[in-house]
Amino acid sequence: MKRTLAIFVTLLALFTLSACHDDSMDANKMGTKLEKKYVEKNSYGVWEDKDNSAVQYSANNKGKIVAIEFNYKQSYKPVSNKAALADYKGKTADDLKWVKDDLYHSKSKDKYYRISESTDSDGKITHAAIFFNH
Numbered sequence: 125m126k127r128t129l130a131i132f133v134t135l136l137a138l139f140t141l142s143a144c145h146d147d148s149m150d151a152n153k154m155g156t157k158l159e160k161k162y163v164e165k166n167s168y169g170v171w172e173d174k175d176n177s178a179v180q181y182s183a184n185n186k187g188k189i190v191a192i193e194f195n196y197k198q199s200y201k202p203v204s205n206k207a208a209l210a211d212y213k214g215k216t217a218d219d220l221k222w223v224k225d226d227l228y229h230s231k232s233k234d235k236y237y238r239i240s241e242s243t244d245s246d247g248k249i250t251h252a253a254i255f256f257n258h
Contacts, residue, residue: 154216154237154254158183172244194252201250212239212254249252 151159152173158181163171173179182191192215196203203211213220216237217230228237236257242250 149176152181152189152192152215154189154256155233155235156189157187158189190256192254194249196248196252197244197250202244202246202250204248208241208249208252212237215254 130159139214152161156226158171162174163181164174166172166177171183173181176217178195180195181189184190194208194211196208209220212228217233217235219232220230220237222226223229223236226238226240228239229235230237238255238257239252240255241252244250
């Protein structure tokens with residue numbers, strides 16, 4: 125009886141965790157089709173993340189994301205290089221690596237990206253933009 129109860133509790137926990145997965149975490153990455161249920165156009169016609177208006181997207185005429193901007197200063201919290209890299213990886217690929225200057229590469233996606241950053245006097249990042257390197 126205890127074994128049946130343990131299996132039932134484990135299955136219930138797994139089901140609950142799977143139901144909690146947020147699809148928006150996997151949405152709106154570089155090169156993917158813009159998922160409009162997670163973004164809205166601001167008064168300037170720019171696509172902004174509904175959860176974080178400091179993240180903005182540019183899409184081509186086919187609706188695919190070709191650039192992403194992070195305006196950290198908008199939220200009044202410039203971020204460290206480590207925190208910014210985590211954001212970049214979240215919008216490109218987990219294996220994103222710095223190559224040189226502003227060039228980054230993802231081996232799993234076989235893509236090169238340019239990441240332009242602005243920093244404050246403390247060296248923290250206030251603004252960043254990701255583009256495909258063509």
